[in-house]
Amino acid sequence: MNTTSWISRQVTRLLPVARQERLPSGQAGAVAMRTGGGPARAETTQTERSTRERLAASLRHKTEAMSPRMLRLTLEELRATIDPQISEVEGGRRAQVLIQRYTRATVERRRDMWLLMSEMFTADPEKVKSAQAKFAAAVGTPDEAAAEVQYRRATVSPRRRLLQRFSVLPEGIRFLVDLRAEMQPHLKQDKRLEALDVEMEYMFSTWFDVGFLELRRISWDSPASLVEKLIKYEAVHDIRSWDDVKNRLDSDRRCYGFFHPRLPDEPLIFVEVALIDHMAESITPLLDEKAAAADLDKATWAIFYSISNTQNGLRGVSFGDSLIKRVVETLSSEFPRLKHFSTLSPIPGLRKWLGQNAQRLLALTPEKEQAELGRAAGFEPPTAAHLLRTLDHVATLDARSPLRRWLLQCAAQYLGRELVDGKPVDPVARFHLGNGARVERLNWMGDPSAKGLQQSYGLMVNYLYDLKRLDRNRSQLAEGKVAVAGAIDELQFRVQ
Template identity: 85%
Template sequence: MNATSWISRNVSRLFPIDRKGLLASDAAGPAPAVRGGAVGPAAERPTRERLAASRRHKEEAMSPRMLRLVLDELKATIDPRISEVEGGRRAQVLIERYAGATVARRRDMWLLMSEMFTADTEKVKSAQAKFAAAVGTPDEAAAEVQYRRATVSPRRRLLQRFSVLPEGIRFLVDLRAEMQPFLKKDKRLQALDVEMEYMFSTWFDVGFLELQRISWDSPASLVEKLIKYEAVHDIRSWADVKNRLDSDRRCYGFFHPRLPGEPLIFVEVALIDHMAGSIPPLLDEQAAASDLDKATTAIFYSISNTQTGLRGVSFGDSLIKRVVETLCAEFPRLRHFATLSPIPGLRSWLTQNADRMLALTPDKELAELGRSVGFEPPAAAHVLLALDKVESLDAKSALQRWLLHCAAHYLGREL
């Protein structure tokens, strides 16, 4: 290295890093691209080692100096000496910087939040010992309180600081969603993920959620979100979505006051006068609307969670119960409530086990099945090929009966 390069590099270290771009740029050079957790702990130094170092390794997104500065700013956000207003202001600055950061640098921030904001180990051990010693004595309750307080991590306070901001909940939900692909390969992030899931389960308790009907008269932006988030039966067109919101249909969603206009989960219901046997008739855009005065059955044919960041927070059971209550109040003649949902994993399981299921089929039923698919005796390939047209089969067909038997076997003995 010549003298000019040495002087240039070391003089630059005398000047502070531009804090406005703390997460977005790095004086040490560009950060490597990170996709789907491609960079894992095996390829990196531990976070604490990086914080204590003086130089950045090539594969690391932030230099040690930048990492320390970000950690200091995170800690400053929950400094007990500052007011709630000042803490909120500092949290807002971090949110704005995070928005302009690369994925790799965001991941470094997740690691800091996960690893550097843990509960005090010594306090936890001490409180645990005191609680164990106090069990069965008059001091048990007080010892339990102290133990619970000792196990609360500063990370929780940090999340709470973000959450009180106008866009704080949205920020945290999106942060956790972006973090999900990295969790499998980097277990260091699990503490942050679990803490966020715990906090979300409190903040998004069903007692705080609002049940709203989504109809064709709802704002276009909300109807567009149905199209975007539908996870069971893809919505193919505006005519399709209009059919699902017709007079003989109902769509309800749970909404949170801090995420206005954003359904957390929604369910689609068809109101008919019989028990539906398949999905296609319900999605037929040309079919006439059912007579609501004769409706006796509510078919729940699609339910979709919309927020990846709320994974692990349960809404489905509560939503269905609330919708059933609402429908019963509006349509007193309703007597039957059923679901028409795909069975996860059935097709792939049957592809691998069709031969075994055919071997278990009695000879008489096997002969009927062979005539149904056009091959006697039927082989696995013949049956699997015929299943591509199963939606158009008569309910009494041999193939339909055989498939129901396989589904019952799969649900009862394989799961």
């Protein structure tokens, strides 16, 4: 028996099966993360020993999942997987063993493996320092290019080779995406995991480049397993029934997703589109299961009303802008009558933001309008608390209520003026405006559902994709100015 086989056998004996339902390889962690179930993570405390301290120790503390001996054996196995002396076939076999063992391990022991991968597979600091010095000395000389290459090679960590070793296995990509998804909730509490997370994001950005992705239409005739995933992953407007999903895949609708060849039955992101003759102002008719299909011969507008990412493990990897561009091209080819492309989008951060900024916005409101707000709220002079309390009953406001206009003003301010680090505060606005869209129109009671009222007092917004102005709008945003339609600009508060 060789050393590697002996280590594998010993670690297998030491690692217990997790107390959870067995799932296919690589999926247990992701399912637990998505459903909120699964074993709880061992809490990081101030007395927690570092990974290196544990590797050098003899005894395990009660809060530690792996004993020092187990930790050393696992580290040896990880290193053996990328041993330069072994063949690719043998390296793949060793990686396969680790995947199987990881799948059976508890979340706490998986965390130990994350820490090993994050902390013990770093680039050699001395080699990096030396290469950096040589590169700095070579700048401006004929040796600059060669020195740069050496510096780049020195900064590549063995961790990257380890991830590549896993990725070549048939189930390797799925395993790594699920591993990173399971790791996400732990990042804020344990900064030691950041190196592994950032390395994985970098690798995924390469492996999931849009050039490798396939755009596919998802229809009612698609396999049932694929349609079920729409129900599972829909993140904007929950799908309530099979009749609901059938309505979203009707003749006047289109649904497209990006697929990766290594995950052929798993949409990475998908968009739902309604083809109609106007810019939609409410989500209710679009989700009406009993409504007749629109006449495609009269459709001039394509309304993107839901975009959902499906893989938390691919957080930070951008697909959305490319998806929308590809879908616009596909729709334009299929339906030459289509001339306008717009979203009907939620404003998920509005209510929380207004709760934090209502007093500031009230101060920006002219005195005459403040008096009108006070009379409408039943308290003069009004305070932010009184206005917010009245807005809790926003659905009952009269069309001429000054509170209604004030809320629209606040929403216009939120979408068109509120930036952090040069980017819109609202996550949906950040996505569409970053793609070159324009804030076109606010829609009162666009989403009267409980979720819509909770997020944005029922308001929805149209972002217009004017294909001739996308680059200009993006450049404008880079300069700190959001592209908005005239009606939105008129609603925004003026500095007095």
